[in-house]
Amino acid sequence: MSVAAAGTPAPAPAAAPAARRRTAGGTVERFTLPAVFIFTIVLFSVLKPAVFPTATNFIAIVQQNLPLLVLVGGICVVLSLREFDLSFGFIAGASGALAVQSMVLWQMPWGLAVLIGIALGTLLGAVNGILVAYTRLPSFIGTLATGATIQGVMLAISNQTIFSGIDPDYINITSASVGGFPIVIIVVAVLLVAVGFLLRSTVFGRHASAIGDNPVAARIAGVNVKRTQLLSFMLVGACAGFAGILLTSQSGQYYPDPGSSLLLPAFAAAYLSLSLGRGWRFNVGGAVLGALFLAVVSTGVTMLNQPSWLAQLLQGLILLIAILALNRRRGTR
Amino acid sequence: MFPNSSTSQMEYVMKLGPQRRIGAIASVIVAAALVLSGCSTASAPEATSASGLPVKTIGVWQSQASGDGEKQTLSAIQAAADAVGWKTVVTDSNGDPKAMASTMQSLITQKVDAILTVYVATGLIAPQLKAAKAAGIPVISVGYQGTPTDDLTAEYAPDQAEQTTMLLKRMGEDLPNGGTVAPLAVAGYYGIDQEVDTLKSEAGTYKFTPLERVDVPVTDIFGGTTSAAVDVLNANPDLAALFTTLDIGAQSAVPALTQTGRDVPIYSFGAIPGSLAFVRTGEVTLVTSDGAKSGFIAVDALLDYWVNGTAIPKTTPTEDAFEYTIVDKTTAPADGTEVYPEADFAKPFLDKWKTEYKI
């Protein structure tokens, strides 16, 4: 994820992957969304030349959306299995709450608090995974239920804003920077590249994708369906745990239910990835691009001093374009 | 639950297959949770009135109970009700419009004697308000202004427009050259609209230019406010002030200053603990009121209505008028204390009830 490159005119980087993808067909559909993306950025840049196409602005957009990006990485893995996780927002909230509480109530060092937060996320993800893989609970309704349960417990434990007693180093996780470039962006970028590689290039990812295509056939072919499901949910849980740390570190405080608002944007970004990546599959790169694109729209609209409903409207239309492109692509099969 | 019955439950659970076992465990947990909550409800002291006051049950309807401002208001309502020996039935809609209607309906169905709505969104529960009116249950909006409607019996809430005028005057003093002001808001709340409208109409007096209001999603007020503040700061290098309209607006805008490394003053509303923390460090200046007092005003009006038959006044009685004050770094109360402590605004009411009703 190169923020500097995003500031320069974009046609060259967009054309290179397109050439590789040519065999997969659906040229018009394939270019619709990237074209809308580039057009939008150019439009905002022309209208707000002094403030929009600046490194500061793009860094700010990325930084604002770091928790979302981390979640998007995880959710792509579960979606490629053709399962759902509706609980990750609450897992993020619970992990953030526990991390903050372990510093405030139990005076733990910030590093340990981070580990505890991520561990809780992984554990809750494992609970989801066990329910889905070993008791064959449908993941959509199953994670809806666990999500509500986690939310209830989280609200019961810390039903108020916590702003004192948080280690300044914990807040530094997201605010430390080198030469104006936040270090956490590099950490998240590395994480996302790793998740993307895991999904696309490893045996685990290939098996996940096979399960998503035809779970019965995958099982008969000797794919360990249950283990893959469990690991995927644990991965989402861990990502959610990390997102919870980022959320609370960024705001410098814990406020009730911080992750719940990430649910829909994460799914929207993941579905945008279907139209942005290779092979019309869920992919981390496309999802990250999608998430940032949606964020760029809302930032651009705010910067243009336009009413907020315009951002909502544009984001909705973008999703619609993506889904229509996807449908047309499917129709031509 | 008898020990025997729980053992047999466990045996039953063990006999089942893994899927049914989990279902059974879940049902045991649910049952246990219900029993526990039942016990705690039952163990609450029976409301008997030693002083011969009528024994009443007050329904408390909250749109979203987790906010600090809402908690202060609820605490005042419960203190007032306890003082006169009334029971309270407290509901929380968690910000969910469907739950708002259903919790209101449940209070009406339970035939509570009166309903106090905390931070009401009248439009979302309009049918229930009509039903309550038809059933003769007084509904009083407390704490925060709702969209005016005839179906509310009364509303006791601080005036947001008046507070905005005070805040603007202070802003004018702090920033004599005026400049650009960015209002960060949430759509659909009457009180917030009052604040933004007042800002727009009076900004010229102090040479301020308000930007278009940014409405953050209701589902993501905290994060949305932070993001919007970052965007506004980046878009306006010369921004004079951020104007946040909700009580949690101040604390959610502060991280934006950290992230952008800017030093723009934040002006806001409501001295809740979260925002006071940043008032003390100087990032925030806010206007606040003793809005939580509205709980006592409402109980006072109901007492007068049920004991003496006096009609419930539709608006805040002049003798109980709310106080407004600007809180900044120099006037902020110490950590753990409030600008308007409950004990202070409760005292005149408790004294009055002691003499008039012999509580």
Added chain:
Amino acid sequence: MTAWLRAEGLTKRFNLVTAIGDADLALEPGEVRGVVGPNGAGKSTLMQMLAGIHTVDDGELLIDDVAVRFRAPEDALDAGIALVPQEMQLAPHLSVAGNIVLGREPRRRGMVSESRSRQSAERALGRLGAGIDPSAPIHTLSAVERRLVMVARALVSDARLVILDEPTAALAPHEATAILSMVRTLAETGVSFLYVSHRFDDIEAIADSVTGVRDARVIADLARTEITRPRLVELVTPVDHVSHRVAPAREAVAAGSRDILVVTDLVAGPLQGVSVNVCAGEIVGVAGLAGSGVDELMWAVAGIDARRSGTVVVEDAPLRSGDRLHAVKAGIAYVPGDRSLATLPSHDVRSNISVASLLDVSVAGVPVARREQSRVAKLAERVHLAAPLGMALSSLSGGNQQKAIFARWMATDARVLLLHDPTAGVDVGARAEIHQRVRELAAEGNAVLVVSTDLPELIELADRILVLDRGSVADELVGSAITEPAVLAAMTSGVPSISQTALKESA
């Protein structure tokens, strides 16, 4: 009597492939014409053209000497031609009457009239001579009764020609009798039939004439007197040279080589203690009617379904019950005819072949693209799979999909090959090639267990055939004892058989 329906030179092409070419056909009122031919010969395409599902590319269709051209199935229905497909779906919770009039509900002032629906359903059922309650929900009906309801559906639209595609495929022989007598009854009222079937017994019992279709051509038009078993067998036997049986290394089997797969006293589903052993190089076939337990045998041995008791041992290693992963590790490959159980449709050919053996081409859990590619390419060549490896599997023909699944298992160290209808829905050429691969795999020392509803296939492939009947082994046929009548007799030994001549006399 003269023909009311005549097809002259009907041709249908898909892209450049001619599915059926220059086909002639004539039907008299009340004529029952059998349509016989191997899989993929073009029978279905011809029937679908007559029923308006496919448009006619060339040739003419004449009804009462007037040329007609169907653009949609509705046009054919209006002209009195109704097709009852093999896999016709009924709405299980609607009533019999509701299903019969579905889509053609009699209306009264815009509302569906229940009473008139019932009347027309009763009339149609009455013509069939079927005593089915029109108000019974479909899910309470037997397979035969459902088939009759499908025909009744055709009658409601006043069909002059009913095309039946494999109407008895899913039925036991004694159940088929009900269908046959229904066809007889209706034919006497002047309704013509095209009766597509692999069951020679049915054809012999019912057909007034037979059309033979092979290699996209009509190759025979037999009159009643010409319908004999040898002629029929000849019609379905592929002439493709690759299909001729290549004798595998029989000596290896004869030498009593060691058992690779040993199944002992298997109890699962309807199976009541079935034992099978297959030694290296041997191909064992299993035959049985629906419900005899042949499917469950495959699923239990493959580890797809759990077994209640009994053991499955592969090369001296006992397998855990219902543990597919363990079975794959022990070397049990499973090739189903139902490709929804095997294919990853939106994955490319490469991934479909390599999915079961990814770890073998990986370093630290990451498949090495070069190794995967070379391995897959080699296997694709071995199974004669001509499609590009980057193509989505769903865009391949059934035969090529099946070859890819074979290649998948050849990539693993499978020792036991379970084939479950391995050539279902595969064209004639591919079928022969697949049979050839199976023989080669056996010759390499693998154990092969085949279950097939396609009896000629079983007979062609197997060294030994076990016949299952209601969960138990009813018979075992070896070598020259393997003949179609012998297998059929064993399959239906426990079923009260109905003399075909008796049926004809009654008709």
